[in-house]
Amino acid sequence: MITLDGNSLTIKKCEQIMNGVNVSIAESAIEKVNISHKAVERIVAEGKAVYGITTGYGLFCNVLVDKDKTNELQINLIRSHAVGVGTPFDKEITRLMLVLRANALLKGHSGVRIEVIEQLIMLVNMNIYPVVPCKGSLGASGDLAPLSHLALPLIGEGFVLYDGNTYPTSELYNKLKIQPIHLEAKEGLGLINGTQAMTAAGIKAYIQAEKLAYLSEHISSFTMQALESIIDVFDEEIHISRGYIEQIEVAERFRKILHDSKLMTKQGELRVQDAYSIRCIPVVHGACWQALNYVKEKLEIEMNAATDNPLIFEDGNKIISAGNFHGEPIAFAMDFLKLPMCELANISERRIERLVNPSLNNNLPGFLSNNPGLESGAMILQYSAASLVSENKTLAHPASVDSIPSSANQEDHVSMGTIAARHALDIIENSYNVLAIELFTSAQAVHLMDPNKLSPISKKFYDEYRCVVKHFDKDRMFSLDIVKTYEFMKSCDLSD
Numbered sequence: 001m002i003t004l005d006g007n008s009l010t011i012k013k014c015e016q017i018m019n020g021v022n023v024s025i026a027e028s029a030i031e032k033v034n035i036s037h038k039a040v041e042r043i044v045a046e047g048k049a050v051y052g053i054t055t056g057y058g059l060f061c062n063v064l065v066d067k068d069k070t071n072e073l074q075i076n077l078i079r080s081h082a083v084g085v086g087t088p089f090d091k092e093i094t095r096l097m098l099v100l101r102a103n104a105l106l107k108g109h110s111g112v113r114i115e116v117i118e119q120l121i122m123l124v125n126m127n128i129y130p131v132v133p134c135k136g137s138l139g140a141s142g143d144l145a146p147l148s149h150l151a152l153p154l155i156g157e158g159f160v161l162y163d164g165n166t167y168p169t170s171e172l173y174n175k176l177k178i179q180p181i182h183l184e185a186k187e188g189l190g191l192i193n194g195t196q197a198m199t200a201a202g203i204k205a206y207i208q209a210e211k212l213a214y215l216s217e218h219i220s221s222f223t224m225q226a227l228e229s230i231i232d233v234f235d236e237e238i239h240i241s242r243g244y245i246e247q248i249e250v251a252e253r254f255r256k257i258l259h260d261s262k263l264m265t266k267q268g269e270l271r272v273q274d275a276y277s278i279r280c281i282p283v284v285h286g287a288c289w290q291a292l293n294y295v296k297e298k299l300e301i302e303m304n305a306a307t308d309n310p311l312i313f314e315d316g317n318k319i320i321s322a323g324n325f326h327g328e329p330i331a332f333a334m335d336f337l338k339l340p341m342c343e344l345a346n347i348s349e350r351r352i353e354r355l356v357n358p359s360l361n362n363n364l365p366g367f368l369s370n371n372p373g374l375e376s377g378a379m380i381l382q383y384s385a386a387s388l389v390s391e392n393k394t395l396a397h398p399a400s401v402d403s404i405p406s407s408a409n410q411e412d413h414v415s416m417g418t419i420a421a422r423h424a425l426d427i428i429e430n431s432y433n434v435l436a437i438e439l440f441t442s443a444q445a446v447h448l449m450d451p452n453k454l455s456p457i458s459k460k461f462y463d464e465y466r467c468v469v470k471h472f473d474k475d476r477m478f479s480l481d482i483v484k485t486y487e488f489m490k491s492c493d494l495s496d
Contacts, residue, residue, distance in 0.1 A: 004099065005029045006107035009303045011296055014203045017099050018092045022125045025106065025117060032108025033117065039316025040111035040186045044070050051310050051321040052189040074188030075155065081148035081192060082158065084133030089201065091161060094129040096200035097150050100303055101191065109311040110190040119154045119181050131159040131166060132197070138406060139327035139417035142307060143197035146418065151191040156180030194307035195327045199299065201421035202334050206295055208428050209341055212435060213288060214494050216344050217253055218461050219439045220281055223351045225263035225454055226445035227362045229278045232267040234258070239282055246293065247286030254282065262453035277350035284347050288340030298333040327417030331400035334420035338396045338427050345392055345431040348438045349385040355441045356382050368444045375475045378441045385437045388430040395423045436485040440469065447471040464492065
């Protein structure tokens with residue numbers, strides 16, 4: 001059980017939640033929530049003009065709503081803003097969205113009742129996931145469309161995924177005897193004014209990216225050993241002289257992975273130096289880790305942020321309408337995340353070329369074929385990798401440099417952060433497949449060399465992989481091997 005208090009979520013906790021760990025509400029947060037809600041009740045009773053509580057939204061911010069219509073205002077908001085399109089977010093992202101929205105509301109700046117937050121937590125712990133289309137958010141006034149779809153089931157509307165089946169929410173609630181809640185003033189706005197769609201997608205993207213970065217070190221170590229590469233490039237003094245801590249750490253991990261390999265060579269034994277895709281691995285991978293560390297820092301701030309509008313402070317005595325819902329920090333982070341993932345794939349594809357090209361592959365058979373000419377071997381695997389890295393280049397265009405005015409130009413600059421997060425996920429998926437191709441081809445090259453000469457750490461990884469994917473003696477449908485390799489990568493444990 002993970003306790004939410006509005007301030008202490010981490011990437012690690014989010015990963016546990018994605019994997020099914022349940023959540024609860026910290027007692028210390030409840031009083032703050034109750035105080036801010038009393039402020040909303042006071043505003044409604046006094047008939048004050050406060051955005052989103054007693055007024056309309058967007059361009060309608062100056063339209064005062066009758067006191068007895070403030071609850072209806074919230075329901076209309078959720079219904080009218082649920083305009084998402086496209087494939088729904090997967091249940092891991094939707095589960096995180098529910099948790100992140102609850103966590104933001106627990107900061108006590110939004111004015112909602114504790115019952116609203118409890119309803120969000122109930123959906124999480126019962127594994128009931130709102131159906132949330134992934135497209136339709138501008139990333140400021142928050143993720144309005146996705147979060148509206150997320151909010152509909154709280155009031156018994158919209159659609160939900162439960163136990164592998166999609167239901168109209170009202171039907172499932174009747175089946176499970178769940179009561180919907182009735183929204184009061186500010187609560188509709190409190191549920192949808194935020195960055196939780198882009199942040200949830202971003203957290204999943206980061207977790208996958210981090211794992212791929214570690215996997216890339218083991219996979220490229222196969223390639224280096226198959227090509228009898230030069231170990232000297234990982235010498236500690238080289239990397240200390242550059243000064244980047246991430247580069248130093250990458251080199252240290254490679255020294256550990258490659259320790260006691262009988263396939264690595266010293267400078268001048270076979271060649272004076274290797275190609276850049278081999279020799280510059282610590283520099284390139286180190287720079288990728290710099291970007292990943294930046295992204296992690298921003299996500300851990302955002303997952304504990306108040307992203308509502310207006311926000312309530314000083315026990316309800318100060319209410320300010322501002323722009324914390326704007327997704328620019330996460331938009332930048334997601335656009336930045338695309339770059340290291342593209343680069344891990346780019347440099348991997350170049351290593352794949354070196355493995356299969358008979359002019360470059362250390363006298364291994366052309367395309368690692370046992371019968372060159374009659375059989376093509378791994379020739380077209382490099383084509384597939386090249387296609388994926390080229391597709392990544394088109395997806396890497398920064399979404400955050402675009403903006404389209406909305407709400408009759410009242411909301412005239414937006415972040416497109418959710419688009420950036422979705423594209424980051426697409427790039428990561430492509431990059432997993434590129435690295436899967438390198439793993440498959442480098443393992444084949446190692447097989448043609450001598451697996452027993454691998455370093456102990458690499459030999460363990462090789463043996464685990466060979467339990468899933470065998471070497472090839474003749475041509476076969478290699479796409480099936482890549483699928484199995486991809487699944488192996490996603491499931492393998494690198495904690496050792």
